[in-house]
Amino acid sequence: MKAKIHVTLKNGVLDVQGKAVAAGLAGLGFGGIGDVRVGRYVEVELAASSPAAAEKTAKEMCEKLLANTVIENYRIEIVE
Amino acid sequence: MKAKIHVTLKNGVLDVQGKAVAAGLAGLGFGGIGDVRVGRYVEVELAASSPAAAEKTAKEMCEKLLANTVIENYRIEIVE
Numbered sequence: 001m002k003a004k005i006h007v008t009l010k011n012g013v014l015d016v017q018g019k020a021v022a023a024g025l026a027g028l029g030f031g032g033i034g035d036v037r038v039g040r041y042v043e044v045e046l047a048a049s050s051p052a053a054a055e056k057t058a059k060e061m062c063e064k065l066l067a068n069t070v071i072e073n074y075r076i077e078i079v080e
Numbered sequence: 081m082k083a084k085i086h087v088t089l090k091n092g093v094l095d096v097q098g099k100a101v102a103a104g105l106a107g108l109g110f111g112g113i114g115d116v117r118v119g120r121y122v123e124v125e126l127a128a129s130s131p132a133a134a135e136k137t138a139k140e141m142c143e144k145l146l147a148n149t150v151i152e153n154y155r156i157e158i159v160e
Contacts, residue, residue, distance in 0.1 A: 006121050007121075008121065008123075018122075021122065021124075021145070021146070024145050025124075025141055025145060028144055028145060030126075030137065030140075030141060031127070032126055032127030032128070033124065033125070033126055033127075034124075034125030034126065034127070035123075035125045036122065036123065036124050036125070037122070037123045038120060038121070038122050038123075039120070039121040039122075039123075040118060040119070040120065040121060041086050041087075041088065041118070041119040041120060041121040042098075042101065042116065042117070042118050042119075043088075043115075043116065043117045043118075043119075044101075044105075044113065044114075044116050045113070045114030045115045045116070046110075046112055046113055046114065047111070047112030047114070048112070057110065060110075061105055061110060064108055065101070065104050065105060065108060066101070
């Protein structure tokens with residue numbers, strides 16, 4: 001099974017990388033750019049007996065390693 | 081409109097960050113971990129007259145700044 005995990009900064013946390021990308025895009029001549037947020041996208045192949053079990057494992061992975069839950073949110077999607 | 085952009089390494093390109101995450105997860109006691117791939121996830125708010133126009137702009141952004149198309153693929157999703 002594969003877990004597709006999005007890790008994004010929580011609202012209200014300054015996204016420095018996003019600001020840099022927005023400035024870079026403006027510098028290249030792109031107009032009408034609003035907020036830019038940059039996060040991580042992680043795909044993990046894992047052995048699990050069911051999608052529910054896979055989601056539980058992926059949640060643990062996020063809590064322990066993949067996300068800094070003080071400032072980041074994560075979203076998990078399981079595909080077979 | 082918002083463009084949700086996933087930038088991932090092409091298949092066949094060594095994903096060093098993914099290998100590090102896989103080793104980290106194994107070190108934490110997670111078993112049955114297969115391939116791990118790490119990519120970027122970028123959300124861009126942009127002014128566009130239509131979803132098609134937004135997608136065209138987002139594609140240009142990827143080609144010019146957001147992705148290194150030699151080694152990376154990108155995927156764009158437009159939401160209103």
